[in-house]
Amino acid sequence: MKPPLPADDLLELYFIETRHKLLDVAAFLDRMERSGQEEDFRLQALKDALPLLQESGAARCARILEHFSDHSEVPIEKAPGKGAAGAVPTQPDNAAGESA
Amino acid sequence: MKYIEPHGHMVSRTTDDYERISLAGCVALSEPAFWAGFDRSSAQGFVDYFDQITVYEPMRAAKYHIQHYSWLCINPKEAEDMVLADEVISLIPERLSRPNVLGIGEIGLNKNSRNELTILEKHIELAAEHQQLILVHTPHLEDKLKGTRLTLDALEAHPGISPERVIIDHVEEHTIQMVLDRGFWAGMTLYPDSKCSIPRAVDMLECYGTERIWMNSACDWGHSNPLAVPRAILELKRRGHDEDYIENIVFENPKAFMSQSGKFRL
Numbered sequence: 001m002k003p004p005l006p007a008d009d010l011l012e013l014y015f016i017e018t019r020h021k022l023l024d025v026a027a028f029l030d031r032m033e034r035s036g037q038e039e040d041f042r043l044q045a046l047k048d049a050l051p052l053l054q055e056s057g058a059a060r061c062a063r064i065l066e067h068f069s070d071h072s073e074v075p076i077e078k079a080p081g082k083g084a085a086g087a088v089p090t091q092p093d094n095a096a097g098e099s100a
Numbered sequence: 101m102k103y104i105e106p107h108g109h110m111v112s113r114t115t116d117d118y119e120r121i122s123l124a125g126c127v128a129l130s131e132p133a134f135w136a137g138f139d140r141s142s143a144q145g146f147v148d149y150f151d152q153i154t155v156y157e158p159m160r161a162a163k164y165h166i167q168h169y170s171w172l173c174i175n176p177k178e179a180e181d182m183v184l185a186d187e188v189i190s191l192i193p194e195r196l197s198r199p200n201v202l203g204i205g206e207i208g209l210n211k212n213s214r215n216e217l218t219i220l221e222k223h224i225e226l227a228a229e230h231q232q233l234i235l236v237h238t239p240h241l242e243d244k245l246k247g248t249r250l251t252l253d254a255l256e257a258h259p260g261i262s263p264e265r266v267i268i269d270h271v272e273e274h275t276i277q278m279v280l281d282r283g284f285w286a287g288m289t290l291y292p293d294s295k296c297s298i299p300r301a302v303d304m305l306e307c308y309g310t311e312r313i314w315m316n317s318a319c320d321w322g323h324s325n326p327l328a329v330p331r332a333i334l335e336l337k338r339r340g341h342d343e344d345y346i347e348n349i350v351f352e353n354p355k356a357f358m359s360q361s362g363k364f365r366l
Contacts, residue, residue: 002306003340010339013339059273061273065273068241069242069244070243070245070246075212075214076211076213077214078213078215079216080211081211082135082210084239084243086241088242100137100318100320100322
């Protein structure tokens with residue numbers, strides 16, 4: 001369905017907040033570049049996702065989530081740990097972090 | 101506005117949080133069994149935990165006029181140890197008759213391993229044998245898409261499971277369509293970081309409709325907000341949705357799903 005709020009009001013509601021979040025992405029990339037870290041698989045996956053923002057069709061969020069997803073189809077032999085990394089690790093034990 | 105918190109881990113929250121959600125309009129809450137942030141060393145830890153969420157938390161909630169319900173299982177994060185998992189599963193049947201137990205949950209997958217899948221299938225069998233509702237946890241981040249597919253396949257492979265008696269929780273934009281298309285309920289977990297934000301949850305309601313969908317806060321030991329559902333109510337109002345539309349999502353839908361247990365009362 002089309003959002004019930006008129007488009008101008010919707011823009012007013014979210015533009016500044018979204019601008020803020022975009023600047024956080026830019027600052028994060030700057031920060032990583034200054035640190036010398038350019039190789040990590042998560043960072044590369046994030047950079048590779050950026051062109052998806054320019055796509056049309058109102059499915060950007062789903063497309064980006066799919067981009068970060070493991071597309072294999074069979075269960076793995078053994079869980080390497082409990083955490084998820086946010087992108088598909090190049091090494092199986094790269095999964096980091098824990099979440100309930 | 102009155103609402104139901106259908107997925108809250110209150111063992112991780114203070115009594116102040118019960119007071120806050122009650123003041124915000126929460127009239128009922130359900131608490132799935134989960135991973136407590138560390139591995140329990142024996143099944144005895146689960147005996148105590150199951151008592152906590154079936155006996156103690158209902159008393160704590162009642163002081164704030166909140167009906168408390170629970171779900172029993174061993175979470176997939178502890179399912180890699182299959183000996184422990186089998187011991188814990190054996191504890192569940194005799195506890196299913198407790199008055200606040202709505203079903204089996206939150207079961208599912210975490211890293212999509214073979215052992216996790218085996219334990220998921222055992223929980224599904226248990227639910228079918230005892231005609232219980234099921235609440236499913238889907239994996240986080242990069243593991244969610246694959247884990248959701250494997251979970252739906254496992255559920256559909258069991259002839260004793262009806263999809264309308266199963267909620268698949270933590271859906272996001274890349275999994276919600278398949279869950280709804282295959283007849284299951286979908287839960288959106290509102291989280292500050294790793295799951296779904298409140299504006300995105302409202303987007304999904306606008307895109308996929310409100311049938312067979314609920315929202316919850318999880319409010320566990322991680323970064324989470326027990327007031328996420330009331331904040332979503334505010335967001336829905338800011339988006340121009342009317343009170344009937346909102347009440348249907350935050351009250352009528354969870355009531356309809358959990359009432360299938362026969363124990364859920366308001």
